[in-house]
Amino acid sequence: MLTFVTVDRDMPEKRPPNLRRDDFHEIYAEFAREKAAEQAGRCSQCGVPYCQTHCPLHNNIPDWLRLTAEGRLQEAYEISQETNTFPEICGRICPQDRLCEGNCVIEQSGHGTVTIGAVEKYITDTAWENGWVKPMTPAAERPESVGIVGAGPAGLAAADRLRRAGVQVTVYDRYDRGGGLMTYGIPGFKLEKDVVMKRIAQLEEGGVKFVFECNIGTDTGFADLQDEHDAVLIATGVYKSRDLQGPGSGSGGIVRAIDYLTASNRVSNFGDTVPEFDSGELNADGKKVVVIGGGDTAMDCVRTAVRQGAQSVKCLYRRDRSNMPGSQREVANAEEEGVDFVWLSGPKGFTAGGGHEASVRGVAVEGTEEGRVAGVMVQRMRLGQPDATGRQSPQLIEGSDYVEDADLVIKALGFEPEELPTLWGVEGLDVTRWGTIKAEFGTGRTSLPGVYAAGDIVRGASLVVWAIRDGREAADAILADVSERAVAAE
Numbered sequence: 001m002l003t004f005v006t007v008d009r010d011m012p013e014k015r016p017p018n019l020r021r022d023d024f025h026e027i028y029a030e031f032a033r034e035k036a037a038e039q040a041g042r043c044s045q046c047g048v049p050y051c052q053t054h055c056p057l058h059n060n061i062p063d064w065l066r067l068t069a070e071g072r073l074q075e076a077y078e079i080s081q082e083t084n085t086f087p088e089i090c091g092r093i094c095p096q097d098r099l100c101e102g103n104c105v106i107e108q109s110g111h112g113t114v115t116i117g118a119v120e121k122y123i124t125d126t127a128w129e130n131g132w133v134k135p136m137t138p139a140a141e142r143p144e145s146v147g148i149v150g151a152g153p154a155g156l157a158a159a160d161r162l163r164r165a166g167v168q169v170t171v172y173d174r175y176d177r178g179g180g181l182m183t184y185g186i187p188g189f190k191l192e193k194d195v196v197m198k199r200i201a202q203l204e205e206g207g208v209k210f211v212f213e214c215n216i217g218t219d220t221g222f223a224d225l226q227d228e229h230d231a232v233l234i235a236t237g238v239y240k241s242r243d244l245q246g247p248g249s250g251s252g253g254i255v256r257a258i259d260y261l262t263a264s265n266r267v268s269n270f271g272d273t274v275p276e277f278d279s280g281e282l283n284a285d286g287k288k289v290v291v292i293g294g295g296d297t298a299m300d301c302v303r304t305a306v307r308q309g310a311q312s313v314k315c316l317y318r319r320d321r322s323n324m325p326g327s328q329r330e331v332a333n334a335e336e337e338g339v340d341f342v343w344l345s346g347p348k349g350f351t352a353g354g355g356h357e358a359s360v361r362g363v364a365v366e367g368t369e370e371g372r373v374a375g376v377m378v379q380r381m382r383l384g385q386p387d388a389t390g391r392q393s394p395q396l397i398e399g400s401d402y403v404e405d406a407d408l409v410i411k412a413l414g415f416e417p418e419e420l421p422t423l424w425g426v427e428g429l430d431v432t433r434w435g436t437i438k439a440e441f442g443t444g445r446t447s448l449p450g451v452y453a454a455g456d457i458v459r460g461a462s463l464v465v466w467a468i469r470d471g472r473e474a475a476d477a478i479l480a481d482v483s484e485r486a487v488a489a490e
């Protein structure tokens with residue numbers, strides 16, 4: 001250990017941009033065994049491991065790094081999976097620069113962080129290859145049943161923990177496959193889908209029942225779930241896309257990021273037929289694409305458009321690079337792949353094909369199909385004083401407008417929760433002023449007895465690793481509560 005003084009930080013090999021631009025496979029290769037041991041050996045085994053503190057799951061990172069450095073991979077896996085339900089997924093898609101790696105002590109001392117995420121992925125991928133990932137076999141079956149709404153990371157992490165304890169678990173999801181945004185939001189070049197499907201299969205084999213294509217609120221009422229199960233966990237995520245206003249914003253060819261990414265994930269990863277993709281509505285092939293937004297969703301859209309064969313891909317963001325919410329690693333990847341970032345710019349409206357009512361104030365564009373977008377009217381910005389969050393707020397530069405050509409515009413401005421109590425007709429389920437469900441910190445208990453909530457529907461749009469933590473904590477609270485009720489009933 002402690003070789004960080006002599007051994008430089010190294011990531012697994014990254015495929016060159018000209019090769020990775022044409023497919024949806026992950027861009028990083030796996031570490032070779034020796035390389036993983038070498039990189040894990042850079043850990044300084046410090047007394048207060050800040051990496052662990054800043055990992056939402058408080059993974060025992062120094063322990064599994066030491067075991068990896070010593071070649072004791074199965075033991076490393078055992079420790080790693082104790083605190084994380086899906087370590088191979090977090091290793092791939094956590095924004096490590098903001099979490100564990102960003103707080104690594106040797107990073108702070110200027111030596112370059114230990115590549116924690118890549119080692120975590122390597123350990124669990126190796127465990128799968130070697131058959132160390134064991135089927136779920138509860139020691140004894142329990143009579144209690146729990147219904148989980150949503151098969152994203154929060155719901156799946158809870159299902160895993162409850163089922164291992166012998167509880168009867170049913171997961172309901174409106175989609176045809178499990179995984180939530182891990183399956184239909186995050187593109188394959190960050191997270192290949194067989195990694196997620198393997199986990200769903202493990203849960204199914206372990207006795208978790210999945211009911212897909214079942215929209216709670218329309219196909220089945222929430223009250224029915226309450227009647228059928230001893231406890232219900234709401235883990236539905238947040239899907240209401242923030243929208244754009246302004247002249248021309250209703251034109252054809254202006255689409256929501258979630259629709260665009262879902263179509264791409266279906267076609268490129270599962271070979272599904274998606275009519276809106278085939279018609280070109282949700283396909284960037286040959287198009288001039290403008291993505292609006294500066295978060296990770298925007299980064300996923302621009303990189304997807306590159307792979308679909310877009311003629312050009314631009315990302316419009318109203319702040320500058322250092323003030324953007326997306327991971328810097330993903331921005332760098334996008335730039336390598338040919339994406340053009342237009343910083344300090346926001347949309348004022350859209351030009352569109354002639355005659356369409358949306359083409360206002362003389363910006364109808366000749367030669368463009370009627371009612372379809374032809375360009376984005378861009379307003380240039382400058383950054384003012386920092387606001388309460390510490391980020392500098394953008395201010396318009398008057399008279400600086402220009403038009404950026406576009407025949408596909410993707411809105412990636414973030415997500416908000418749907419109004420669940422209204423949608424589902426549930427009385428007494430408290431929500432915050434942002435519409436997220438009010439749930440007790442650390443247990444997910446809501447204002448309704450026997451109803452729990454976890455993941456993005458509680459936090460607002462967040463991260464997979466936080467959803468896993470919430471799901472695990474809610475499962476523990478459910479177990480404690482149903483056990484207490486069982487004892488009281490004796």
Ligand SMILES: Cc1cc2nc3c(=O)[nH]c(=O)nc-3n(C[C@H](O)[C@H](O)[C@H](O)COP(=O)(O)OP(=O)(O)OC[C@H]3O[C@@H](n4cnc5c(N)ncnc54)[C@H](O)[C@@H]3O)c2cc1C
Binds near residue numbers: 153154
């Ligand atoms: C494009 C994109 C890229 C992202 N990239 C990353 C990343 O790189 N790293 C990272 O950590 N995080 C990333 N995130 C965030 C991350 O995906 C989410 O924070 C996480 O998936 C939230 O988990 P969840 O279980 O709460 O919800 P979700 O993953 O959204 O799952 C919710 C599930 O509930 C189902 N559902 C909803 N309503 C109903 C209903 N009424 N009835 C039945 N089922 C219902 C949905 O179909 C869905 O399957 C990204 C998000 C997006 C959109």
Ligand code: SF4
Binds near residue numbers: 120
């Ligand atoms: S779960 Fe995420 S934050 Fe925690 S150690 Fe793994 S990669 Fe880092």
